[in-house]
Amino acid sequence: xxxxxxxxxxxxxxxxxxxxxxxxxxxxxxxxxxxxxxxxxxxxxxxxxxxxxxxxxxxxxxxxxxxxxxxxxxxxxxxxxxxxxxxxxxxxxxxxxxxxxxxxxxxxxxxxxxxxxxxxxxxxxxxxxxxxxxxxxxxxxxxxxxxxxxxxxxxxxxxxxxxxxxxxxxxxxxxxxxxxxxxxxxxxxxxxxxxxxxxxxxxxxxxxxxxxxxxxxxxxxxxxxxxxxxxxxxxxxxxxxxxxxxxxxxxxxxxxxxxxxxxxxxxxxxxxxxxxxxxxxxxxxxxxxxxxxxxxxxxxxxxxxxxxxxxxxxxxxxxxxxxxxxxxxxxxxxxxxxxxxxxxxxxxxxxxxxxxxxxxxxxxxxxxxxxxxxxxxxxxxxxxxxxxxxxxxxxxxxxxxxxxxxxxxxxxxxxxxxxxxxxxxxxxxxxxxxxxxxxxx
Numbered sequence: 001x002x003x004x005x006x007x008x009x010x011x012x013x014x015x016x017x018x019x020x021x022x023x024x025x026x027x028x029x030x031x032x033x034x035x036x037x038x039x040x041x042x043x044x045x046x047x048x049x050x051x052x053x054x055x056x057x058x059x060x061x062x063x064x065x066x067x068x069x070x071x072x073x074x075x076x077x078x079x080x081x082x083x084x085x086x087x088x089x090x091x092x093x094x095x096x097x098x099x100x101x102x103x104x105x106x107x108x109x110x111x112x113x114x115x116x117x118x119x120x121x122x123x124x125x126x127x128x129x130x131x132x133x134x135x136x137x138x139x140x141x142x143x144x145x146x147x148x149x150x151x152x153x154x155x156x157x158x159x160x161x162x163x164x165x166x167x168x169x170x171x172x173x174x175x176x177x178x179x180x181x182x183x184x185x186x187x188x189x190x191x192x193x194x195x196x197x198x199x200x201x202x203x204x205x206x207x208x209x210x211x212x213x214x215x216x217x218x219x220x221x222x223x224x225x226x227x228x229x230x231x232x233x234x235x236x237x238x239x240x241x242x243x244x245x246x247x248x249x250x251x252x253x254x255x256x257x258x259x260x261x262x263x264x265x266x267x268x269x270x271x272x273x274x275x276x277x278x279x280x281x282x283x284x285x286x287x288x289x290x291x292x293x294x295x296x297x298x299x300x301x302x303x304x305x306x307x308x309x310x311x312x313x314x315x316x317x318x319x320x321x322x323x324x325x326x327x328x329x330x331x332x333x334x335x336x337x338x339x340x341x342x343x344x345x346x347x348x349x350x351x352x353x354x355x356x357x358x359x360x361x362x363x364x365x366x367x368x369x370x371x372x373x374x375x376x377x378x379x380x381x382x383x384x385x386x387x388x389x390x391x392x393x394x395x396x397x398x399x400x401x402x403x404x405x406x407x408x409x410x411x412x413x414x415x416x417x418x419x420x421x422x423x424x425x426x427x428x429x430x431x432x433x434x435x436x437x438x439x440x441x
Contacts, residue, residue, distance in 0.1 A: 020228040046129035053122040062107035102292030112282030121272035131258035154210035263347030270343040280329035368424035375420035386410035
């Protein structure tokens with residue numbers, strides 16, 4: 001199973017090598033969950049915890065061991081000491097063979113509930129390991145979401161800058177015609193040409209920013225370097241007007257998020273540790289049994305008869321009672337109690353940290369929503385002002401300087417609006433995530 005899991009990880013690394021792919025946010029999140037190194041490391045740790053749990057359960061079973069010993073012996077006998085079948089003495093050599101064969105088994109009948117508590121502790125550790133995977137998946141989900149929305153913001157800014165550049169090109173062309181017939185000064189034409197160059201530079205810069213942010217997302221996903229990667233832009237992104245109550249979001253997070261559950265299991269694991277340590281004060285009763293046989297050539301009868309005659313069975317019980325342990329058990333119990341106290345502190349810290357994260361997310365949503373409304377209002381006013389200024393420029397009713405001032409105000413308002421829009425969207429998705437709502441656009 002473990003080898004198949006590792007092979008799957010290696011195979012996934014080259015699945016998209018050399019291909020062009022375009023993913024939406026859920027696809028990015030799903031791929032990251034399957035291929036993130038930190039998450040897969042935790043999955044391997046969970047497999048180790050599972051083996052420890054199975055080992056703890058197997059301690060209830062009896063063991064069984066077989067033993068076989070086969071010996072051969074040769075020695076020389078001096079003259080006068082060796083007696084043959086006729087009663088004569090003389091020298092010679094002797095060859096003997098012997099064998100011992102047995103099966104033995106032991107089973108623990110009582111050990112102060114040590115085995116049961118060890119099983120429960122191992123099971124808690126296994127559950128905690130699986131929840132640790134979920135915790136890391138939550139973390140990478142938020143990272144991918146932030147990186148994805150950053151690329152979406154870049155794309156929307158590029159669309160805006162492209163429109164500005166196209167407008168600037170048309171305005172320069174119109175101004176060039178006016179200059180050719182002498183209706184405007186060359187200074188006005190140069191100002192628009194300079195603005196066109198600035199718009200071109202800004203567009204190029206934003207395109208480079210998008211490439212860098214796409215690379216960041218691609219590296220988060222651990223995609224191969226030769227993959228041509230892009231994201232799918234949703235048709236519409238409309239921020240939600242309503243915000244769920246903080247208390248409801250907090251209770252949902254405390255109930256469903258793995259952070260607090262891990263803390264609860266940590267307390268249980270530590271409490272089982274106390275019970276395991278206290279088992280050192282209690283006696284241990286073990287039952288055991290052995291069956292075996294043996295033979296020696298030249299000592300009474302043929303081989304099958306010796307094996308049958310020497311076949312033996314034995315059963316017994318061993319009771320071990322601790323009387324004086326030089327404070328070893330007491331120290332183990334006290335240390336286990338300290339671990340319980342530390343586990344309670346860890347649980348409290350997990351609750352507080354998660355509650356503070358939800359509260360921070362709630363405040364971020366409220367702040368982002370108010371900023372978005374203000375930015376939207378400013379954008380609408382400046383957009384209308386820029387439209388009017390553009391029309392006035394066409395008929396020569398406004399100077400180039402005044403037009404560029406209004407254009408710069410519009411550009412700033414647009415950038416502020418887009419930043420506020422995606423800031424609100426990100427903060428809302430994070431807040432909804434704490435409420436147990438999957439992230440999607």
